[in-house]
Amino acid sequence: MNHFQKARFKSYEMLLTESKNYESTVATIPIFQKAIERLKQITEIINDLSKEQARDLKGITEDKNATLEQTIDLMLEVAGAIHAHAVVKGNIALQSVTNLKPSEVDHMDQTMVIKKAEIMLEEAKKLSVEELSDTGLTTDELGLYEDTIAKLRDTKNNRNEAGIDQSSATKQLAKLFEEANALKKDTLDKLAAQFERKAPEFYLKYKAATTVVYNRTVKKTEPDPKIKI
Numbered sequence: 001m002n003h004f005q006k007a008r009f010k011s012y013e014m015l016l017t018e019s020k021n022y023e024s025t026v027a028t029i030p031i032f033q034k035a036i037e038r039l040k041q042i043t044e045i046i047n048d049l050s051k052e053q054a055r056d057l058k059g060i061t062e063d064k065n066a067t068l069e070q071t072i073d074l075m076l077e078v079a080g081a082i083h084a085h086a087v088v089k090g091n092i093a094l095q096s097v098t099n100l101k102p103s104e105v106d107h108m109d110q111t112m113v114i115k116k117a118e119i120m121l122e123e124a125k126k127l128s129v130e131e132l133s134d135t136g137l138t139t140d141e142l143g144l145y146e147d148t149i150a151k152l153r154d155t156k157n158n159r160n161e162a163g164i165d166q167s168s169a170t171k172q173l174a175k176l177f178e179e180a181n182a183l184k185k186d187t188l189d190k191l192a193a194q195f196e197r198k199a200p201e202f203y204l205k206y207k208a209a210t211t212v213v214y215n216r217t218v219k220k221t222e223p224d225p226k227i228k229i
Helices: 003-021 031-052 060-090 090-100 110-125 131-137 140-191 198-209
Strands: 213-215 225-226
Touching: 003 031, 003 140, 003 198, 031 140, 031 213, 060 090, 060 131, 060 140, 090 110, 110 140, 131 140, 140 198
Parallel strands: none
Antiparallel strands: 213 225
């Protein structure tokens, strides 16, 4: 949630608390009571979605960086081994494909690293066990390399999916706040006017809960404006 939404959410929570404290009073106007029940449902959904929206992606990012680094290290090892094999065999085309330099890799993004790593893996799989052994590689090491590439690909997908989930949650939150605000203005506020006469104590609590002052972030040299929600 943004700061504006948090201010509104806090006001809704205060309103629900006061309504619970004055249940018998709220019950005197059934439409008002039903609107409060719906507002409670909305706040519960908002609370769940806000947790999803604010989900910390730090762990995913750290895991991705570690896997990316491991993939690059192994890719350079495999590329160097195959390149040495290509030199011995006089395979100029293979030398060209596997002539991978660390400075070149430094400028690659994750997608390019995955693509290049898969090319190196494909070339390495063309070698026999004996040829791999001559370069210092083993089938187990090649298996590790393949698993690392797969993990990097999955990490990339997980990060993208998490971003999509956040975007979806943000859109849903906007709609829920829109519904809650309309419910307050069109139903609760209209009916609450009766409580000023019938239940003045609750009415004052209602006004206090629904009058929220939102402090907008501004430069220190400017006065601190306040926006009523």
